[in-house]
Amino acid sequence: MDLGDRISVERGGTTYEGAVMPSRREGYVVIKLDNGYNIGFDASKSRISLLQKRQESRKIKSDMALPRREGLPQVSILSTGGTIASKVDYRTGAVTSQFSAGEIISAIPELEEIANYSARVVYQILSENMRAEYWIELANKVAREIESGAEGVIITHGTDTMMYTAAALSFMLKTPVPVVLVGSQRSSDRPSSDASMNAVCAASVAISDIAEVTVVMHGSTSDDFCTIHRGTRVRKMHTSRRDAFQSINQPPLGKVDYLSRKVETFQPYRRRGEAALELQARMEERCALVKYTPGSSPDILNYYIDKGYKGLVLEGTGLGHVASDWIEGIKRATEEGIPVVIASQCLRGRICDRVYDTGRDMLQAGAIEGADMLPEVALVKMMWLLANQPESFAALIGQPLAGEIAFSTPITV
Secondary structure (H helix, E strand, C coil): CCCCCEEEEEECCEEEEEEEECCCCCCEEEEEECCCCEEEEEHHHCEEEEEECCCCCCCCCCCCCCCCCCCCCEEEEEEEECHHHEEEECCCCEEEECCCHHHHHHHCHHHHHCCEEEEEEEEEECHHHCCHHHHHHHHHHHHHHHHCCCCEEEEECCCCCHHHHHHHHHHHEECCCCEEEECCCCCCCCCCCCHHHHHHHHHHHHCCCECCEEEEEECCCCCCEEEEEECCCEEECCCCCCCCEEECCCCCCEEEECCCCCEEECCCCCECCCCCCEECCCCCCCEEEEECCCCCCCHHHHHHHHCCCCEEEEEEECCCECCHHHHHHHHHHHHCCCCEEEEECCCCCCCCCCCCHHHHHHHHCCCEECCCCCHHHHHHHHHHHHHHCHHHHHHHCCCCCCCCCCCCCCCCC
């Protein structure tokens, strides 16, 4: 009995069927049930039967194109690492980035039913190590794949900072084809991994009509569907749940049924071929996101001003407030040509600094309302605007450029 074999386990008058998964406890067998959940048994107290041997998939090199299958679209997979490209070192229990893009395809045979692929490794890192220069390189590589004929691009990425990368690509790229970021909350060799389903759903979106930068991840805790999130509207909202990603201040773009692979959309979106490829891959790295907390010193603002930062996003309370003793720091920053954009710690809802005196004083000091942008999206947009259109910053920061701002916010999201 090998990993991946399909077996039946009879225990206590009930029969369970599933695929054999790794087990850390000697004498126990773990299987993945068809509903996506996993269950373990004491092998000595169970009746186990082999139903089907695992079908071995081909091993391919990371930069090697798979043989083409007639009639299928061409999709590029760019791997940056993360949990979806990782496995557990069972000696230490730690997760490390070890798989190439090609190995991801080899491990998920269903992918080959959806498209033809080329697979390349861009980085082999966990996403906390992402930085602006990596976003720039990734945007350039995505553009090259599209120019070379890719009909869709999948980017495998760690989940912790995926929303930053998705936002960065959304501003740097105007794409005529789908660009899909996908990851997993649990590594591919864990019994409860979400990697396979997420990858299959991402491939389904990559050949769809949604020509935007999106994030595709589990939509529930079961293996039933994935949600399609706009790249500037998504946030990781739980540390470990498989359905951790949610669209904020806007319903998701759509969903993908895992079994049928049908893509269903809920929101307007840019369609395939509707726009020509545009690339503006520059970022001003000297920007900061500052979270206001009660009693914190306004010297925090002076630190960034004195260090030569070019822009600041303040994550204020409620409608977008900081203490009154911070207002002088905001005024100093704006007078020295450093834009200050206000976002809310509440995440859901929108900024309105005209309700209370403090907010009005902040606006008088030169602060700019961030509408209903997520704080991290406001930061990334600031970095992009200051590098590409600094003279138009004040006019564009409050305008929707990649679906990051709406002029009304639904009360149900």
